Amino acid sequence: MSRYNFRETETRWQRIWRERRLFEVAAEAGRPKYYMLEMFPYPSGKLHVGHVRNYTMGDLVARYRRAQGFNVLHPMGWDAFGLPAENAAIAEHTHPAVWTRQNIATMRAQLERMGFAYDWSREIAACDPEYYGHEQKMFLDFLAAGLAYRRESWVNWDPVENTVLANEQVVDGRGWRSGAIVEKRLLAQWALRITAFTEELLEAIGGLDRWPERVRLMQENWIGRSEGARVLFEIAGPLPNAPPLAGEGRVEPIEIFTTRQDTLYGASFLALSPNHKLAQHLAEGDSGLAAFIAECNRMGTSEAVIETAEKRGCMTGLEAVHPFDPNRRVPVWVANFVLMEYGTGAIFGCPAHDQRDLEFARKYRLPVIPVVLPPGADPQQFAIGDEAYVEDGTLFNSAFLDGLPVAEAKRVAGERLEALGRGERTIAYRLRDWGVSRQRYWGCPIPVIHCADCGIVPVPEHELPVTLPMDVSFDVPGNPLDHHPTWKHVDCPRCHGPAQRETDTLDTFFDSSWYFLRFCSPHAAVAFTREAASYWMPVDQYIGGVEHAVLHLLYSRFFTRALKRCGYLDLDEPFAGLFTQGMVCHQTYRSQTGEWLFPEEVETAAAGELVDGAGRPVIVGRTEKMSKSKKNVVGLDAIVDTYGADTARLYLLSDSPPERDLEWTETGIEGIWRYVNRLWRLASEPPVPLPPPGTPLPAALSPPLGALRRAVHQAIAAVTDDLDKFRFNRAIARIREMTNAIEELPEPALRSDPGAPAVLREALEALARLLGPMMPHLAEEMWLSLGGAGLLADQPWPVADPALARDAQVTIAVQVNGKLRATLEFPRDTESGAIESAALGLPQVARWLDGRAPRKVIVVPNRVVSIVA
RNA sequence: GCGGGCGUGGCGGAAUGGUAGACGCGGCAGACUCAAAAUCUGUUGUCCGUAAGGACGUGGAGGUUCAAGUCCUCUCGCCCGCACCA
Numbered sequence: 001m002s003r004y005n006f007r008e009t010e011t012r013w014q015r016i017w018r019e020r021r022l023f024e025v026a027a028e029a030g031r032p033k034y035y036m037l038e039m040f041p042y043p044s045g046k047l048h049v050g051h052v053r054n055y056t057m058g059d060l061v062a063r064y065r066r067a068q069g070f071n072v073l074h075p076m077g078w079d080a081f082g083l084p085a086e087n088a089a090i091a092e093h094t095h096p097a098v099w100t101r102q103n104i105a106t107m108r109a110q111l112e113r114m115g116f117a118y119d120w121s122r123e124i125a126a127c128d129p130e131y132y133g134h135e136q137k138m139f140l141d142f143l144a145a146g147l148a149y150r151r152e153s154w155v156n157w158d159p160v161e162n163t164v165l166a167n168e169q170v171v172d173g174r175g176w177r178s179g180a181i182v183e184k185r186l187l188a189q190w191a192l193r194i195t196a197f198t199e200e201l202l203e204a205i206g207g208l209d210r211w212p213e214r215v216r217l218m219q220e221n222w223i224g225r226s227e228g229a230r231v232l233f234e235i236a237g238p239l240p241n242a243p244p245l246a247g248e249g250r251v252e253p254i255e256i257f258t259t260r261q262d263t264l265y266g267a268s269f270l271a272l273s274p275n276h277k278l279a280q281h282l283a284e285g286d287s288g289l290a291a292f293i294a295e296c297n298r299m300g301t302s303e304a305v306i307e308t309a310e311k312r313g314c315m316t317g318l319e320a321v322h323p324f325d326p327n328r329r330v331p332v333w334v335a336n337f338v339l340m341e342y343g344t345g346a347i348f349g350c351p352a353h354d355q356r357d358l359e360f361a362r363k364y365r366l367p368v369i370p371v372v373l374p375p376g377a378d379p380q381q382f383a384i385g386d387e388a389y390v391e392d393g394t395l396f397n398s399a400f401l402d403g404l405p406v407a408e409a410k411r412v413a414g415e416r417l418e419a420l421g422r423g424e425r426t427i428a429y430r431l432r433d434w435g436v437s438r439q440r441y442w443g444c445p446i447p448v449i450h451c452a453d454c455g456i457v458p459v460p461e462h463e464l465p466v467t468l469p470m471d472v473s474f475d476v477p478g479n480p481l482d483h484h485p486t487w488k489h490v491d492c493p494r495c496h497g498p499a500q501r502e503t504d505t506l507d508t509f510f511d512s513s514w515y516f517l518r519f520c521s522p523h524a525a526v527a528f529t530r531e532a533a534s535y536w537m538p539v540d541q542y543i544g545g546v547e548h549a550v551l552h553l554l555y556s557r558f559f560t561r562a563l564k565r566c567g568y569l570d571l572d573e574p575f576a577g578l579f580t581q582g583m584v585c586h587q588t589y590r591s592q593t594g595e596w597l598f599p600e601e602v603e604t605a606a607a608g609e610l611v612d613g614a615g616r617p618v619i620v621g622r623t624e625k626m627s628k629s630k631k632n633v634v635g636l637d638a639i640v641d642t643y644g645a646d647t648a649r650l651y652l653l654s655d656s657p658p659e660r661d662l663e664w665t666e667t668g669i670e671g672i673w674r675y676v677n678r679l680w681r682l683a684s685e686p687p688v689p690l691p692p693p694g695t696p697l698p699a700a701l702s703p704p705l706g707a708l709r710r711a712v713h714q715a716i717a718a719v720t721d722d723l724d725k726f727r728f729n730r731a732i733a734r735i736r737e738m739t740n741a742i743e744e745l746p747e748p749a750l751r752s753d754p755g756a757p758a759v760l761r762e763a764l765e766a767l768a769r770l771l772g773p774m775m776p777h778l779a780e781e782m783w784l785s786l787g788g789a790g791l792l793a794d795q796p797w798p799v800a801d802p803a804l805a806r807d808a809q810v811t812i813a814v815q816v817n818g819k820l821r822a823t824l825e826f827p828r829d830t831e832s833g834a835i836e837s838a839a840l841g842l843p844q845v846a847r848w849l850d851g852r853a854p855r856k857v858i859v860v861p862n863r864v865v866s867i868v869a
Numbered sequence: 870g871c872g873g874g875c876g877u878g879g880c881g882g883a884a885u886g887g888u889a890g891a892c893g894c895g896g897c898a899g900a901c902u903c904a905a906a907a908u909c910u911g912u913u914g915u916c917c918g919u920a921a922g923g924a925c926g927u928g929g930a931g932g933u934u935c936a937a938g939u940c941c942u943c944u945c946g947c948c949c950g951c952a953c954c955a
Contacts, residue, residue: 003907213873213874214873214874214949214950217872217873217950218872218873218950218951220872221871221872221873221950221951221952222950222951224951224954226954226955228955256955257954257955258955259954259955260955271955311953335953336953337953337955338953338955339953339954339955341954342954342955343954343955346955347955348955349955350955354955355870356953356955357955428954428955429954430951430954546949546950549950550950550951654881654892654893655881655882655893655894656881656882657882660875660881660882662881663880663881665880665881665894667894667895668881668893668894670894671893671894671895672893674907674908675893677907677908729881729882729883729892729893730882730883730891730892732892732893733882733883733891733892733893734891734892735892736892736893737891737892740892811888812888813887813888814888815887815888815935815936817935817936818934818935818936818937819936820888823888855935856935857935858887858935858936860887860936863887863888864887864888864935864936866887866935866936867935868935
């Protein structure tokens with residue numbers, strides 16, 4: 001039995017595609033374009049099969065759209081800056097650049113072996129000065145436009161590593177690598193003013209109709225719009241135990257944000273964030289308060305800590321005046337649960353109608369004043385127990401608001417605040433500006449200079465790019481740019497006095513926020529040309545992991561708007577279509593002593609149980625996302641060596657719907673391999689000798705051949721529809737059905753029927769074309785075997801003839817009282833009366849009717865006849 | 870707590886309200902073989918029945934409908950995202 005020799009064919013076709021520059025594209029005005037993009041990878045090392053699922057999907061779409069005649073841009077590049085390179089440099093005594101370049105070379109070779117149709121002439125790497133120099137120019141433009149600025153912000157500081165840590169790098173309040181307790185520090189950091197576009201970013205989500213609903217919701221929640229009011233509470237009397245804040249005797253009122261201005265009459269306290277400037281000020285004269293604030297700042301910000309931390313507060317001794325009633329006073333507290341970063345860093349507490357406020361009030365024995373009455377409740381009887389009442393109702397105990405429903409009361413209270421000059425209705429957002437400073441080496445240098453006299457001075461454009469020095473040491477903790485003996489010392493471009501470079505580098509999300517634009521004109525002297533961007537953008541189909549649902553995708557949306565404001569392009573949304581693919585999973589294995597084992601270290605013993613190389617039993621764990629740490633990975637090279645790229649590709653596409661997780665199994669890949677060989681045999685040794693290409697079909701076909709032809713056109717129609725809708729697994733099922741139909745064509749029909757060879761040729765050619773986007777090498781090889789002209793990759797996508805695809809005969813289900821009792825065969829579109837009488841004449845039906853006339857008969861054309869006995 | 874998703878054979882999964890289980894994996898039986906691998910053929914939701922046939926069946930309970938995996942109400946379980954957001 002001959003086997004498909006993928007080793008020979010795959011490298012051969014890859015060479016031919018490369019030599020003919022098949023996938024290198026140029027903008028062609030007037031020709032419809034299709035920009036297919038998969039999220040560019042971080043070059044972390046070798047790829048495993050889990051890494052290439054989204055590239056396989058992207059390649060399918062790229063080749064499919066290409067066959068449909070689109071000018072398809074399908075580029076690939078490297079998100080090449082980042083922390084792992086520095087960690088590797090420390091661990092392996094290499095240089096981040098060397099390590100990164102090696103990984104890029106390895107991974108590029110692996111992607112090439114998969115036969116992906118990339119335009120490699122557009123390859124970019126974020127760590128290349130050719131790339132990040134443009135990024136520095138963008139930063140300076142943002143700076144000039146007020147979209148980049150320097151601010152003090154609280155950060156996680158690792159005192160051992162001497163660096164800022166991202167939230168993800170803080171584990172249980174400690175630095176993930178040093179184990180040191182992380183401190184909160186107020187540092188001057190560069191930030192991007194994403195909040196300048198908050199409302200736009202939120203509103204435009206509604207127009208992203210080819211994005212997953214889930215991702216749109218996540219972005220909406222992340223932006224977190226809340227309608228409410230800012231309210232001013234005057235402080236009664238002078239500040240105790242502290243000098244007055246400013247001016248002569250008059251103390252600034254406390255401004256709070258609330259969404260429940262309707263419940264202001266239920267206020268029983270105000271609470272300030274520990275980092276509120278009034279709290280900080282008061283702490284100067286109040287050692288108890290100072291100690292409380294210090295303790296709050298020591299508590300980590302990790303979610304686990306927040307969840308378990310109880311609500312605690314510290315009295316300030318201040319009293320605030322109720323905005324609606326000058327005679328009413330409420331105490332001012334500092335509370336650990338009030339965030340400085342949201343709203344105004346101060347709240348008013350209404351325990352009756354907010355669960356968190358209620359817990360606080362119970363703990364500190366503050367009054368609980370209900371002001372919203374549930375529908376039908378008795379105002380005399382209604383009281384708050386352990387749960388705050390947060391539903392709708394009617395206001396009471398609230399003077400001029402009494403009797404109003406909640407929504408109405410919000411409006412009236414807001415108007416009153418505005419009339420009194422004690423507040424205004426406003427909108428608060430969860431979204432905060434994006435801090436982009438990192439105290440890291442392997443990133444894009446921020447192109448500014450700090451001068452003692454001139455302050456912050458941008459690096460002059462003609463001096464860009466500011467390149468990273470290569471001679472750096474990772475022996476000392478902290479930022480190597482800061483330790484470098486010479487790099488940071490420069491003359492101030494303005495006064496020419498001695499000055500220092502900024503040693504922070506940009507967050508790597510900055511790099512990935514515009515790479516899709518660079519791909520449009522990757523060799524341009526500017527970041528990207530307006531012409532190229534206006535032809536290729538937006539990305540028609542973007543594919544990536546859902547883990548980027550908020551950060552990368554939101555930053556890129558922001559960047560596109562920021563670049564538009566700076567005159568770079570005329571576009572709001574970068575990604576017209578988005579698809580988030582599921583993960584590739586694999587069973588996990590552990591040894592008796594608990595170490596993770598690679599799948600190839602596990603063998604099946606004679607008795608059928610799983611053992612390791614030394615014959616010791618293996619503990620089988622749950623199936624989880626492939627990850628190096630759990631060793632449940634299957635190397636890409638090993639799979640391509642054993643089964644070839646096409647087999648791997650088809651498996652990644654066929655076994656699960658693309659948005660769901662896929663389990664990688666040995667039996668699964670072997671099943672695909674069998675199918676690959678069946679396909680190859682069909683094309684290379686067809687059951688009857690084929691006529692030359694283009695041989696016309698006979699006018700009339702025998703029923704079996706007619707059926708085959710119909711199956712082919714049905715498959716073409718179904719596969720096309722499935723690919724349009726990203727139902728790859730179903731498309732493959734359809735192709736397999738068609739394959740079965742070809743193989744099952746009865747032998748006598750083949751041998752004796754003069755029409756058979758031509759019908760078979762049509763079927764096999766269609767098969768090769770349909771397989772092209774999924775298994776491009778095999779499809780080319782089939783095309784060659786069939787004697788097709790040119791490359792399959794240049795063939796147009798087949799078009800189904802609806803007339804040929806329509807079944808001549810239909811099977812009609814016969815139901816009695818909703819249960820299937822029989823089926824009937826009829827020519828398509830037989831009129832209802834004939835079907836009804838045929839159904840009523842069936843013995844299976846007569847038995848259930850028991851001699852009575854049916855009460856009702858419903859005939860659905862070509863589908864079902866439903867009889868009610 | 871808030872938001873979202875998903876529950877269908879042994880497994881992955883198909884089903885514009887119209888024959889539930891397409892397609893595949895695995896299993897079982899058989900052919901070829903000295904044997905194995907490979908390949909091929911048949912079969913494969915559960916239960917009753919020799920069979921014809923029948924009953925049951927899409928997490929659970931109701932409902933709408935001639936007809937429900939699909940629509941509605943309630944409920945259970947799992948997964949994901951956000952989370953002291955005022």
